[in-house]
Amino acid sequence: MSSIEIRLRSQLGDFSLDVSFETPARGVTALFGRSGSGKTSVLRAVAGLVKTPQGLVRVNDEVWQDENRFRPAHRRPLGYVFQEASLFPHLSVRRNLEYGWRRVPEQERQIPFHDVVELLGIGTLLQRTTQSLSGGERQRIAIARALLTSPRLLLMDEPLSALDHGAKQTILPYLESLHDEFTIPSLYVSHDPNEVARLADRMVVLEQGKVIAEGDAATILTRLDLPLAGYDDAASLLEGTVSSHDHTYHLTWISTHGGRIAIAREDLPVGRRARVQIQARDVSLSLRAHSDTSIINILPAKVIDTHDISQTQMLVRLEMDDGQTLLSRITRRSALGMGIREGMHLYAQVKSVALLS
């Protein structure tokens, strides 16, 4: 039973929470939704910080709570990163890190102290007082502090939302490497589609205390019936592997089963998994595979469905030969001119690709 199962039902005044989902016990599952959708309530219930009268929380084969049992938070092997770093002000940085670490029996410590310090780049901060740290540094310490308890589930409640843009950009790579370095499953609460695109493997979308969609992040982010694709920066995610480097033109090729994609040269080993993001507005459509165009990335695809987003523009959801989804934003006029309809085969011309990880 390598999965995480969560079923919660509770009534808090006007707000009712009725959430039920199961997600694989690996990778990052994003709990996505607007503020007030119940994301944080779910996380707090999973942590045991609030008691939900009817609830089931199971992590692999360990039941943390059901109708009869309730393990208090300090007996659940989890790590929790709060929105604000919430470091203990009366303890030094090192003491903060050691707080949880020392409370875990030695034989259960699976993550060495130094690995965490190194991964998060906090070696030089250890002797400092928490008051002297910047927002980004504080959050890195908080993440390290949670990791040092060797958690079996990592819960993160919008860990970047209290940070400015610059600090956010410096922490994201740490979160990504976390994912590669340790095999701790995590639940990541966020309302930012870009953050989710970069970090999440799976998504659970919440609205008014209920799950409205769940599945692979790449699928959910491009579903036209969900509010996500309606954002101006609607985008799709493609997964592939680094297949070769072009030294002459300074390109890196990433191959998927549905076609290969060139990005600006990146120093990545061949065979490494790569995730790229493609903005819907950067994808144009063509009935034939042109060779007389400046665009390098041309992928064959099939139209799945379409959705008008304004009186001028529409989103077209395409499926590549390997089943991955691509979103294209074109004008309704072009769609009419090309006779775009479901099931039609055409070519997606991708003008710009961003490497996420």
Add this chain to the structure above:
Amino acid sequence: MIFDWQPVWLTLKLAGVSTLILLVIGTPIAWWLARSTTWYKQIISAVVALPLVLPPTVLGFYLLIMLGPEGPVGRLTQSLGLGTLPFTFGGLVVASVIYSMPFVVQPLQNAFQSLGQRPVEVASTLRASPWDRFMTVVIPLARPGFLTAAVLSFAHTIGEFGVVLMIGGNIPGVTKVLSVAIYDHVETLEYGQAHLLAAGLLAFSFAVLLTLYLLNGRLNRNHQP
């Protein structure tokens, strides 16, 4: 003029013992008041705050009756072979603890409330049991509150008069504390002795409060996030 130190030592002993007992029993009460959301919490709050508004003689009068040979507590202490508490040092301690209770509970309750839930929640996600988080997070973070509580209860006990007179009387070496001694001196027109004690008490009280404010100022600066 021979200075009688006995009331001074007795007063310090009474204040010290009462403060220790108050910190031990006031802390859980304050913690509960800071956290609880039950409807009868306000009743307990009001009971704890009563000594703030009651004339000490009223408190002393009821304590005298309760602790006396015919009172419910008095019967209990007698059946336990402890005799009765009025006019003993033990009786004074009991009275002081009740009389100074709000001076311990209120600063602690404020300190606990201003702490908020978060540090405790963080500690519990870091595997700290309730007792562990109380000792390692709540107490260190509420240190200014503990300091205020201890100093206020100590100082307030030193200054009590009405309750002492009602429940303790004026037995040298047993219940004759400073405030009673001063009263005694004035009654017998020994103004010199009264002056000495009164001025000493005034200076002491000022020094204690000044130290408290200086320390709290420093602690608050150190705790700025």
